[in-house]
Amino acid sequence: MNLCLISSMAQQNLLQTGLAGGEVTLNCPENTREYWKSKASNSLPLLRVRKLNLSDAGIYTCQYGSHKVQTSLHVFKLTISSDGHFLQNEVPELILMQNSSSPLPDLSITLFNSNNNRVRPELKNEMRQKYIMNLKNLEATDNGTWVCQVHSDSPPINQKIFFALKVLGFQNPDSERKYATVDSTVILSWHLNFQKIKWKEDFTGQLIWKQQESANTLQLFDFKVTAQGELHETKKSSNFLFEIPERKPESTIQVKLPKVHFNHSGQYQCQLAYQGRYTQSKIELVVMKVSSDPAGPLSRGANMTLTCQVSGQLPPNAYLRWERVNGTKMDIKNSKQHEVKLEVNISAAGLWSCHLIEDNDRKISFHYHVEEAPVWINYVIIGTSVGGGILVFVLACLCIISSIKWKRRRQRARRMAQGRQYLLENKTCQMGKDCFQERQAGWLSREKLNLSLFGETVQLHFSIFSSYSC
Numbered sequence: 001m002n003l004c005l006i007s008s009m010a011q012q013n014l015l016q017t018g019l020a021g022g023e024v025t026l027n028c029p030e031n032t033r034e035y036w037k038s039k040a041s042n043s044l045p046l047l048r049v050r051k052l053n054l055s056d057a058g059i060y061t062c063q064y065g066s067h068k069v070q071t072s073l074h075v076f077k078l079t080i081s082s083d084g085h086f087l088q089n090e091v092p093e094l095i096l097m098q099n100s101s102s103p104l105p106d107l108s109i110t111l112f113n114s115n116n117n118r119v120r121p122e123l124k125n126e127m128r129q130k131y132i133m134n135l136k137n138l139e140a141t142d143n144g145t146w147v148c149q150v151h152s153d154s155p156p157i158n159q160k161i162f163f164a165l166k167v168l169g170f171q172n173p174d175s176e177r178k179y180a181t182v183d184s185t186v187i188l189s190w191h192l193n194f195q196k197i198k199w200k201e202d203f204t205g206q207l208i209w210k211q212q213e214s215a216n217t218l219q220l221f222d223f224k225v226t227a228q229g230e231l232h233e234t235k236k237s238s239n240f241l242f243e244i245p246e247r248k249p250e251s252t253i254q255v256k257l258p259k260v261h262f263n264h265s266g267q268y269q270c271q272l273a274y275q276g277r278y279t280q281s282k283i284e285l286v287v288m289k290v291s292s293d294p295a296g297p298l299s300r301g302a303n304m305t306l307t308c309q310v311s312g313q314l315p316p317n318a319y320l321r322w323e324r325v326n327g328t329k330m331d332i333k334n335s336k337q338h339e340v341k342l343e344v345n346i347s348a349a350g351l352w353s354c355h356l357i358e359d360n361d362r363k364i365s366f367h368y369h370v371e372e373a374p375v376w377i378n379y380v381i382i383g384t385s386v387g388g389g390i391l392v393f394v395l396a397c398l399c400i401i402s403s404i405k406w407k408r409r410r411q412r413a414r415r416m417a418q419g420r421q422y423l424l425e426n427k428t429c430q431m432g433k434d435c436f437q438e439r440q441a442g443w444l445s446r447e448k449l450n451l452s453l454f455g456e457t458v459q460l461h462f463s464i465f466s467s468y469s470c
Helices: 375-425 433-441
Strands: 003-006 011-019 036-038 058-064 067-080 085-087 093-099 108-112 122-127 130-134 144-152 157-168 175-181 186-191 203-210 218-225 231-235 252-257 266-274 277-293 304-310 318-324 341-346 350-358 361-370 444-453 456-464
Touching: 011 157, 067 157, 085 266, 085 277, 093 144, 108 130, 175 186, 175 361, 186 277, 203 252, 218 252, 277 350, 277 361, 304 318, 304 350, 304 361, 318 341, 341 350
Parallel strands: 011 067, 085 157, 175 277
Antiparallel strands: 003 011, 036 058, 058 067, 067 093, 093 130, 108 144, 122 130, 144 157, 186 252, 203 218, 203 266, 218 231, 266 277, 277 304, 304 341, 318 350, 350 361, 444 456
16 A cells, blocks of 8 residues: 655644455544545544445545544556466466556556566557566466566555466476487377466367377377366277376476387377467477498498488587597598488498487487407308309309300291201203203112312201102
8 A cells, every 4th residue: 555645834744555356444633533535425433444446436534523534545446357367388367457536647667577586578559557567478377476566656656556467277387398219118208287276167178199290190198187176097009009107296287209210200298288278388208219231240341321310400509429439530520410320331340329419418428339250250241252153153154154154045946947948949951051951860779979068067957859850
């Protein structure tokens, strides 16, 4: 309550402020009969005004003898949207109204949050009768008692208005990143503040997963919190390998991946719903895997390719690194910016490690042990390689020889066919003496002819009868 006194010879003028919904006590000088008269009403013996309204503002008069005391009552009313109950990331609206019998002053308004830090609201309306202010997006840490400090130079007013904000939400950041390796165990946790702020209302929520920002969502489970603070969870997905831990910290939502797969990476969003409003907190799971080509022990003198890969995109200040434990600087290789896969060719066995480094901090490491093949395996591999080479050479030679023989047989058969065709086309007898002798002889019994065709001798046995004409 603020009290201002202006003295005069026969009259005292007082200024008193009050808050709507509260009460105010109007005092007369001591040892006087306390009769109060308001300009708006009859003379009444009043001491207190309870449950103030804006309409109660005005001038109240206390008269005794030749003296008169006038008190000007200035009433403020602060209204908060959603009755002061908010979800994380919501924007409250504050409305400050004032009423007085005298001209309304131009007010200066300052806000202090629950941590006594000054907050600059966004003023949407600066009419002297009504001030509308918007706060920034609320966080769970904004829960508590705030102060609205109202100041005026003329008339002199310095009024503090206390009001409470209850902010239901996560103690986690809005978005965070967690790293895991393939086949490891991961527990994702969301810490709520409903018991800390004594939230006496029912609200619901769900946990959903999606592998990429634009991918379809999969609901893992939903939950309900009663007004008594009891948490009930119901599993929804049976195709996704996860568990809901029974024992966990108070006011905590958890999901456990007992054996992480590479495709378990993605965004896990925990959503709260209250009176048709929503808020959420997201954990992005990044999974790392390592493979080798060829798989198995590394033979002496041989090379192997190690591949380290992470799911999803890395922030600009993160990169991958391969290095050999107890190795040299030559055994270190870093990825380029935005690369999610890094390969390294090695010729030395031992323990190799792939690190994901962000802001010079190792977020996760995958240790891969490359074994050296025993000596007898090296001999077996060398013998197998040599024997395999000899076998391939022998098979190639056999194929060439078979091909040459097959080609010669085809050529010989073609020449035989050409020889037969030549003989059939030349069955007429020779002219002159040879023809006359053939006609006299009548026929020649089975003559063996040697014909030279295309550089080869072809022997044909045939019978020529005398009926052949010259």
